[in-house]
Amino acid sequence: EDQVTQSPEALRLQEGESSSLNCSYTVSGLRGLFWYRQDPGKGPEFLFTLYSAGEEKEKERLKATLTKKESFLHITAPKPEDSATYLCAVHRHQGGKLIFGQGTELSVKP
Amino acid sequence: ETGVTQSPTHLIKTRGQQVTLRCSSQSGHNTVSWYQQALGQGPQFIFQYYREEENGRGNFPPRFSGLQFPNYSSELNVNALELDDSALYLCASRTSSNTGELFFGEGSRLTVL
Numbered sequence: 001e002d003q004v005t006q007s008p009e010a011l012r013l014q015e016g017e018s019s020s021l022n023c024s025y026t027v028s029g030l031r032g033l034f035w036y037r038q039d040p041g042k043g044p045e046f047l048f049t050l051y052s053a054g055e056e057k058e059k060e061r062l063k064a065t066l067t068k069k070e071s072f073l074h075i076t077a078p079k080p081e082d083s084a085t086y087l088c089a090v091h092r093h094q095g096g097k098l099i100f101g102q103g104t105e106l107s108v109k110p
Numbered sequence: 111e112t113g114v115t116q117s118p119t120h121l122i123k124t125r126g127q128q129v130t131l132r133c134s135s136q137s138g139h140n141t142v143s144w145y146q147q148a149l150g151q152g153p154q155f156i157f158q159y160y161r162e163e164e165n166g167r168g169n170f171p172p173r174f175s176g177l178q179f180p181n182y183s184s185e186l187n188v189n190a191l192e193l194d195d196s197a198l199y200l201c202a203s204r205t206s207s208n209t210g211e212l213f214f215g216e217g218s219r220l221t222v223l
Contacts, residue, residue, distance in 0.1 A: 044218045045214075046211050096141065
């Protein structure tokens with residue numbers, strides 16, 4: 001059965017304290033892995049798509065990496081405005097749906 | 111802003127009632143999907159529409175139904191509302207039925223009393 005698990009569920013950082021969020025997945029036929037950011041009461045905001053193991057993508061303080069079993073979202077020198085829930089989702093070759101993890105709630109304190 | 115707009119943003123219904131939620135997809139996007147997000151959970155796939163036909167469905171009962179119109183906008187209808195239907199309902203669009211990034215609207219917050 002396809003499954004996506006994110007860890008930790010919640011992460012508290014001090015401003016400038018770098019860390020990583022993990023997304024472990026089991027899926028038959030991965031078409032792509034997506035990272036989204038979601039602010040409270042808002043819809044998910046697209047960040048990255050990764051398609052193959054070894055691929056990396058960067059955007060400002062965020063860097064996403066992918067292996068055959070997991071993806072990491074690295075946050076370098078975070079700022080309070082990076083506080084949000086980060087969602088990971090996988091897209092299978094068959095069907096158009098995304099399968100989401102439960103998210104990691106990130107809080108960055110000044 | 112993604113260009114995906116949803117209405118209404120918030121609504122309150124009572125158990126047993128029916129609700130219709132609406133979505134306008136981003137310009138150029140012909141595929142629309144709907145997700146249900148309970149508090150503290152990731153979004154769960156309800157169904158997807160491509161060229162006005164349903165072409166994928168998650169584990170939701172038949173009282174969840176939808177439509178897509180020729181201009182690619184979409185509706186989600188839920189009959190016989192239950193308390194557990196309280197959630198954020200998200201509409202998302204992409205450029206084709208099976209590829210490309212999915213862009214979400216801000217959602218419709220449904221509360222069932």
